[in-house]
Every structure is written in C-alpha cells, then in structure tokens.
Amino acid sequence: MKKIVTTIFTLIFFASLVANAQTKAKQPYSWSNLPVIAKTSFKTDTFNIVKFGAKNDGITLNTKAINDAIIACNKKGGGVVVVPKGMWLTGPIELKSNVNLHLQKNSLLQFTRDFDQYPLVASNWEGLAQMRNQSPLWATNQTNIAVTGYGIIDGAGDAWRMVKKDKLNESQWSKLVASGGVVTEDKKTWYPSEQSLKAAKLKNPGEITPAKTPEFFKSVKDFLRPNLLVFTSCKKILLEGVTFQNSPAWNIHPLMCEDLTVRNVYAKNAWYAQNGDGIDIESCKNVLIEGSTFDVGDDGICIKSGRDAAGRKRGMPTENVIIRNSTVYHAHGGFVIGSEMSGGAKNIFVSDCSFIGTDIGLRFKTTRGRGGVVENIFVKNINMTGIVGEAILFDMYYAAVDPVPLKGEKRDAPKVELLPVTEETPIFRDFHITDVVCDGASKAVFIRGLPEMSISNITLDNMTIKAKEGIDIQEAKNIKLTNVNLITSDTDPLINIQNGNVIEFKNINYNSAQLLFRISGDRNSAIKSSGLDATKAKAKSEFLAGADEKTLQINK
Known part of the structure; x- marks a missing residue:
C-alpha cells in the first residue's frame, strides 16, 4: 500500500511539473520572462589552416586550404578551425556543422577583389529570391556553427559598391574616379564597372524568373553584390569577438535561422556604403545580440522578414x-x-x-x-x-x-x-x-x-x-x-x-x-492632456482641415 501511495504522489508531482511547464510556455514573453536561446558546443580538436596549405603572404589564394580544413573538421565530428595571425587572402568560405572558425589575434581574413572567384548562386536579397554572387562567408542547413576569435574579416566591399558623389568631398571623389570604374551621365554616381552601371538601369535584374537565363545573370554579375555573411536555415549559431567589415552589401545576414547568439562583434562599414547594413536578422527565431558595436553605411541593427507577397508566402x-x-x-x-x-x-x-x-x-x-x-x-x-x-x-x-535628404535634394510629401x-x-x-x-x-x-x-x-x-x-x-x-x-x-x-x-x-x-x-x-x-502647463505656450491650440475643437481636452 505504501508503495502505491508513493507511486501516486510521484505521478502527481511529475504531472504538476508538466502542467507548470506548459503554463509557462503559454505565458507571453515579458522583461521578466525573456526568450531562451540554445547555445553552441564544440569539440576541442583543432585544425590549423596552415597544415592544409594556407599561406599568409597576402598573395596566395587560400580558398581551397581553408575549405579543406573545414570539411576535414566536419567529417571528424567537428572542432575548431584555426586561422592564425597574419593576412590570409581567400575566396568564399562555406561553414559546415559542428565547426567553429576561430580567428586568432592579429589575423586578417581578406576576401579577394577578383569577382571571378565568387560563383553565382540562388540566394535572397531584400526579401526576394535572387541570383547573387556567393557570399564570402556562407552556410546553408547547418547546425552548431560559429565564427569566433579576435581577428578581422574584410569583405572587399569597396570593389563592389557604387558610391554617390554627394557623400564624398571633392578630393575623395576625384581619387575614386581616378581609380577606375565608370561615372553616370549626370556625374552623380560612380560604379566599379561598366557592367555594374548597365545592370543598375534594369528593374531588379537579380530576381529569379523563368525568363532569365544563366547567360543573362552572367551579363549582370558585377551588379549582384553579395552580403558578407549569409547563413540560411541554420540552427545554433555563435558569432563572437570578430570584426566584420567592408561588406559588398549587408554585413551580417542570418536568414531563416534559429538560436543565434551574436556577442561582442564589431560590424564596420564606410558611412557612405550603399546598403551597408550592420546586421539584418531576417525570419529568424530565438536571437541574442549583446555587447556589440555597429558603425555602418545603412541601418545598424535591423529586423526583417521578407518583402511583399514573397515574404507573406514564406510566413516566417x-x-x-x-x-x-x-x-x-x-x-x-x-x-x-x-x-x-x-x-x-x-x-x-x-x-x-x-x-x-x-x-x-x-x-x-x-x-x-x-x-x-x-x-x-x-x-x-x-x-x-x-x-x-x-x-x-x-x-x-x-x-x-x-x-535624411542630401543637400539640394527635394522630396514631395506622400499622397x-x-x-x-x-x-x-x-x-x-x-x-x-x-x-x-x-x-x-x-x-x-x-x-x-x-x-x-x-x-x-x-x-x-x-x-x-x-x-x-x-x-x-x-x-x-x-x-x-x-x-x-x-x-x-x-x-x-x-x-x-x-x-x-x-x-x-x-x-x-x-x-x-x-x-x-x-x-x-x-x-x-479623445485627445487629452494632463499635467501639462499650457501657460508657457503663446497659443494653446489651432484646428484645421475639419478638426473639431471638442476633440481636444487640456487639463491641469
């Protein structure tokens, strides 16, 4: 009998725990009940990119060596891929599950300015399915991944971006034009190539449609700037300590990801960087951003979830x-x-x-x-x-x-x-x-x-x-x-x-x-005020365009 009673009490206890958990789960989030973000965890095994043939001379293209190290780490159950101090020139890097790409102090991961190293891939831009050049840092459908450490990741963005003349002084503009590229007929915007300028005149050239062929996308390739980091449909992500800078377009772009922690990162772009957002969290769930610094050319910390019909169809x-x-x-x-x-x-x-x-x-x-x-x-x-x-x-x-309108720019109020x-x-x-x-x-x-x-x-x-x-x-x-x-x-x-x-x-x-x-x-x-000293104003109120004086009540 005693055993039966004990069993009953045990069942009641666990039932109450389940009920409490369900009740808590149903409670709306508040400052006292914040979301919980799942954390990453990695094996201590290390894979130094030097052992896979990487050279820090700023000339050797280390794309294969770095990706080989990541693949080897992934195949052995994960661990840490180490980027030692030095300057490492590379093309796109693809992160794999259970891999922590770790940049040691005084390391510079420099992505190449050679556009041919970036293949065209089906991706996403401003909430729409688009062909883009592959992002320098890239991951899709991976779990438990990280980019950590103390180094700098440079996306060579100045090789890709257009620049408005009004955002530079005369000396900066003259230097930019002398560096190459082309200028629009009105002399107001610089583009890095003729192909980029021609594509800019088209309506949404990167959008994926049945009518567009691989040849067409190749003809506008220079214009299809990648975001520096794009992680798509990944789970358990950590970005910590690293500087992400000079992105071709958006800097950090997690898309449809879950359980993301961004801690103590520095996202840096030139203030005139077109579309140079710091971080764009798009259709993600369970995210923590803390202790980080953003100094960029567009929005700093931004929340997104897709554009128009495509975003509504995604429904995330x-x-x-x-x-x-x-x-x-x-x-x-x-x-x-x-x-x-x-x-x-x-x-x-x-x-x-x-x-x-x-x-x-x-x-x-x-x-x-x-x-x-x-x-x-x-x-x-x-x-x-x-x-x-x-x-x-x-x-x-x-x-x-x-x-904020540029000097001399005129804008009409919306209809x-x-x-x-x-x-x-x-x-x-x-x-x-x-x-x-x-x-x-x-x-x-x-x-x-x-x-x-x-x-x-x-x-x-x-x-x-x-x-x-x-x-x-x-x-x-x-x-x-x-x-x-x-x-x-x-x-x-x-x-x-x-x-x-x-x-x-x-x-x-x-x-x-x-x-x-x-x-x-x-x-x-029902426009009301209380605790407002109306005597400090020269006039209390004015009613225009059909407004009724009775709608406003000013109380002491």
Missing part, C-alpha cells in the same frame, strides 16, 4: 529577439524594424543601447504592399546623441530613400488617400518604449500611419529629448505619452496631431512653444 516572422548592451554609431537607424517585414515581427526586446550620430534613433518603417504584423516590441534604457533626423520614428510611407484594407496592408501595434534620453535630434517623435490602418497601442514613457521639433502624430490611435520632457527650439506647434484617436499626454514638460497643439483632419477623437 522574426521573433523572440533580445538586443542589449550594444552601441550604434553612424547608421541610417540605430535599431530598426523593416521595411521588408511582410512575414511579421514579434516579441522583440531592446535594452541598454546607445545610438551616436545615427540618422534616426529608433526606426520602424513599412509601406503599402508589405502586409505583415509587427507587434509586441519592448524598448528601454536607450541613450542617443547627435541624431540627424527623428529620435523615434514610426512610418508607414517608407519610400526606399535615405532617411494621402484612403485605400481598402487587404493582405497587403501592414500593421504596427503594441510598442512599448521607456527610459529614453536623447541629446540632439531634428524631431523628437514622428508617428505616421495609413488612413486605412492606424498605428496603434503605442506607449512612450519617461523620456527626455532635446530636438528642434516636438511631436508629430498622424493616423494613429491609442497612443499614450507619459513623463516626457521636451527641449525644443520654440516650435510651432510643439505637438501636431492629424486624425488621431484616443491620444493621451500625461505629465509633459517643455521649455517653450509658439503653439502648443495643432489638430487637423475630420477623424480626431
């Missing part, structure tokens, strides 16, 4: 992501979601990061045609300084241009029209941003939804922002700003709202304003 959101203790210097955006987010993004946690000199700080962008849902985004403890554009931006009218809601309509909702300090921006906060799809459920708490302009909210609902300190340049208005519904301002402090509120549009409702 980027989800369960932790980003912390990292710094972004020059970049179009510090932390970014979009614009290719058609598969969605959710459960993203960003904390304790600094953005210094980026065009935009927190940048969330999409456009009609994308579809997809971006939700459950949590951001806290963010420092910003010297932001060129907006400190915080939500924009559903992304137009595929640089976030505002109400369209039907379809699967192509993107959705931004449930963003929670708190504890932000920004010393210097063009505009503090910009939120712009679509007439048919408002940006919704945004909370902005505990922020101090020094900017030329204040807050601009268009086509949005359920927006709440609490404990916000704005130091602006006597703006007119401090707060602009166009077709805003259920917008709440609580404890907003500001230094001065010509006009406090400008409300426009005939679809506003």
Whole structure:
C-alpha cells in the first residue's frame, strides 16, 4: 500500500511539473520572462589552416586550404578551425556543422577583389529570391556553427559598391574616379564597372524568373553584390569577438535561422556604403545580440522578414529577439524594424543601447504592399546623441530613400488617400518604449500611419529629448505619452496631431512653444492632456482641415 501511495504522489508531482511547464510556455514573453536561446558546443580538436596549405603572404589564394580544413573538421565530428595571425587572402568560405572558425589575434581574413572567384548562386536579397554572387562567408542547413576569435574579416566591399558623389568631398571623389570604374551621365554616381552601371538601369535584374537565363545573370554579375555573411536555415549559431567589415552589401545576414547568439562583434562599414547594413536578422527565431558595436553605411541593427507577397508566402516572422548592451554609431537607424517585414515581427526586446550620430534613433518603417504584423516590441534604457533626423520614428510611407535628404535634394510629401484594407496592408501595434534620453535630434517623435490602418497601442514613457521639433502624430490611435520632457527650439506647434484617436499626454514638460497643439483632419477623437502647463505656450491650440475643437481636452 505504501508503495502505491508513493507511486501516486510521484505521478502527481511529475504531472504538476508538466502542467507548470506548459503554463509557462503559454505565458507571453515579458522583461521578466525573456526568450531562451540554445547555445553552441564544440569539440576541442583543432585544425590549423596552415597544415592544409594556407599561406599568409597576402598573395596566395587560400580558398581551397581553408575549405579543406573545414570539411576535414566536419567529417571528424567537428572542432575548431584555426586561422592564425597574419593576412590570409581567400575566396568564399562555406561553414559546415559542428565547426567553429576561430580567428586568432592579429589575423586578417581578406576576401579577394577578383569577382571571378565568387560563383553565382540562388540566394535572397531584400526579401526576394535572387541570383547573387556567393557570399564570402556562407552556410546553408547547418547546425552548431560559429565564427569566433579576435581577428578581422574584410569583405572587399569597396570593389563592389557604387558610391554617390554627394557623400564624398571633392578630393575623395576625384581619387575614386581616378581609380577606375565608370561615372553616370549626370556625374552623380560612380560604379566599379561598366557592367555594374548597365545592370543598375534594369528593374531588379537579380530576381529569379523563368525568363532569365544563366547567360543573362552572367551579363549582370558585377551588379549582384553579395552580403558578407549569409547563413540560411541554420540552427545554433555563435558569432563572437570578430570584426566584420567592408561588406559588398549587408554585413551580417542570418536568414531563416534559429538560436543565434551574436556577442561582442564589431560590424564596420564606410558611412557612405550603399546598403551597408550592420546586421539584418531576417525570419529568424530565438536571437541574442549583446555587447556589440555597429558603425555602418545603412541601418545598424535591423529586423526583417521578407518583402511583399514573397515574404507573406514564406510566413516566417522574426521573433523572440533580445538586443542589449550594444552601441550604434553612424547608421541610417540605430535599431530598426523593416521595411521588408511582410512575414511579421514579434516579441522583440531592446535594452541598454546607445545610438551616436545615427540618422534616426529608433526606426520602424513599412509601406503599402508589405502586409505583415509587427507587434509586441519592448524598448528601454536607450541613450542617443547627435541624431540627424527623428529620435523615434514610426512610418508607414517608407519610400526606399535615405532617411535624411542630401543637400539640394527635394522630396514631395506622400499622397494621402484612403485605400481598402487587404493582405497587403501592414500593421504596427503594441510598442512599448521607456527610459529614453536623447541629446540632439531634428524631431523628437514622428508617428505616421495609413488612413486605412492606424498605428496603434503605442506607449512612450519617461523620456527626455532635446530636438528642434516636438511631436508629430498622424493616423494613429491609442497612443499614450507619459513623463516626457521636451527641449525644443520654440516650435510651432510643439505637438501636431492629424486624425488621431484616443491620444493621451500625461505629465509633459517643455521649455517653450509658439503653439502648443495643432489638430487637423475630420477623424480626431479623445485627445487629452494632463499635467501639462499650457501657460508657457503663446497659443494653446489651432484646428484645421475639419478638426473639431471638442476633440481636444487640456487639463491641469
């Protein structure tokens, strides 16, 4: 009888453990319940690339030697492939399961500028199936892989990229043109080859379609720039300690991967590097980025999930992501979601990061045609300084241009029209941003939804922002700003709202304003403020384009 009772209690105990685990699994992620990322593990066996014939003279092409070392390591159950100190010239390297490619101190893995060493492969570019030159670092359907150490990986990107004249001074431009390549008829853009320039005039030449032959892709090969690192459909990945620099296009691009850890890496590109993103996490699940630095020519840390119909068909959101203790210097955006987010993004946690000199700080962008849902985004403890554009931006009218116009560049405002809601309509909702300090921006906060799809459920708490302009909210609902300190340049208005519904301002402090509120549009409702000293503004409110005065309530 005693044995039976013991067995019953044991069964009850294990049943309760299972029930608790299931309950915990069903609980939504939060700051106290962050995603868990599976870790890599490698055998200690080492495979030195020198023993496979590699030479560090900067002349010998070591492609075969390095790949042979990786293959040998993989066949023997895995381990560490060692790149010793020195300069190692190479073509594309393909990583295999259970292999840790380890760069020792003072090692430089220099990828060749010879385009012939990069075969054309079926790949992906900006969320679409594309033919590209094979990426310098490449892995597909591999498990338990790593690139670690203390060395530098250089993608020879300056041999591939076009450059806009407006992004260089006269001396830099003259030197670039004298180096070779060709310049466009308007003398505004340099291309590394005639083939690259001709391909640039075509519409999406790399897209894989039945009509395009191998001969066609060969004719545009120079234009089909690879990303420096592309890992596709891999599981358990570690990138640690290494500098990834000078990428032909995006720097680090995990695609449809699971359990990725990026720790203490440095992603570096020239500030004018076209498409020179730092890291693009696309349709990945369970990701940790920490202790890393990004100083690049496009977006710094970016979340993506495919473009338009192709992204929706893939249907793989980027989800369960932790980003912390990292710094972004020059970049179009510090932390970014979009614009290719058609598969969605959710459960993203960003904390304790600094953005210094980026065009935009927190940048969330999409456009009609994308579809997809971006939700459950949590951001806290963010420092910003010297932001060129907006400190915080939500924009559903992304137009595929640089976030800050170049000198003399004219841009028209997007045409505002109400369209039907379809699967192509993107959705931004449930963003929670708190504890932000920004010393210097063009505009503090910009939120712009679509007439048919408002940006919704945004909370902005505990922020101090020094900017030329204040807050601009268009086509949005359920927006709440609490404990916000704005130091602006006597703006007119401090707060602009166009077709805003259920917008709440609580404890907003500001230094001065010509006009406090400008409300426009005939679809506003329930705009309220409390704890806001209206006496510091020369005028309290202005109503335009059908706005009703009753929609705004200012309380002490």
